[in-house]
Amino acid sequence: MTISINVNTVERSFDIQPGEVLLDVLRREGYLEVKGSCHSGDCGACTVLLDGRPVASCLILVAKADGHAVTTVRGIGDQAHPHVLQEAFVKNGAVQCGYCVPGAITSAKALLDENPDPTEEEIRLAMDSNYCRCTGYEQQVEAVLDAAAQLRKGDKK
Numbered sequence: 001m002t003i004s005i006n007v008n009t010v011e012r013s014f015d016i017q018p019g020e021v022l023l024d025v026l027r028r029e030g031y032l033e034v035k036g037s038c039h040s041g042d043c044g045a046c047t048v049l050l051d052g053r054p055v056a057s058c059l060i061l062v063a064k065a066d067g068h069a070v071t072t073v074r075g076i077g078d079q080a081h082p083h084v085l086q087e088a089f090v091k092n093g094a095v096q097c098g099y100c101v102p103g104a105i106t107s108a109k110a111l112l113d114e115n116p117d118p119t120e121e122e123i124r125l126a127m128d129s130n131y132c133r134c135t136g137y138e139q140q141v142e143a144v145l146d147a148a149a150q151l152r153k154g155d156k157k
């Protein structure tokens, strides 16, 4: 079966097998910035935006994404044009091994799109499905607060 998904603003067609999940198809097709770990919806490493909402791509049958838009962390920003969240994660020491970071930034992006001035508690709640074994979470919360403040000032987009 062939399906179409808009990935990072590019229309793509994918040949899929019954039962395949979005995470596995994205990685097979080269979107290696989307990480997999638990494959059971627990760790948040595989978070992408599906029509702007954060989802665990390991839990989404890829057929359900047919005709929809997926944004990976590379669609949020890349090395040449990093998003303010990505810069803030680096600046605030929120990247150590880095494995959780694509998912964490994706969840944070969804939060800031809806709520440009979140409290620390709202940030922790929005990112409570994104496990991080390295940072102790403090730096990631600081990074999101920092990015939100910069976005509100209009310094960055």
Ligand code: FES
Binding pocket: 035, 036, 037, 038, 039, 040, 041, 042, 043, 044, 045, 046, 047, 056, 057, 058, 059
């Ligand atoms: S790999 Fe999807 S939530 Fe862990």
Ligand code: FES
Binding pocket: 094, 095, 096, 097, 098, 099, 100, 101, 131, 132, 133, 134, 135
């Ligand atoms: S930076 Fe290593 S798991 Fe988060």
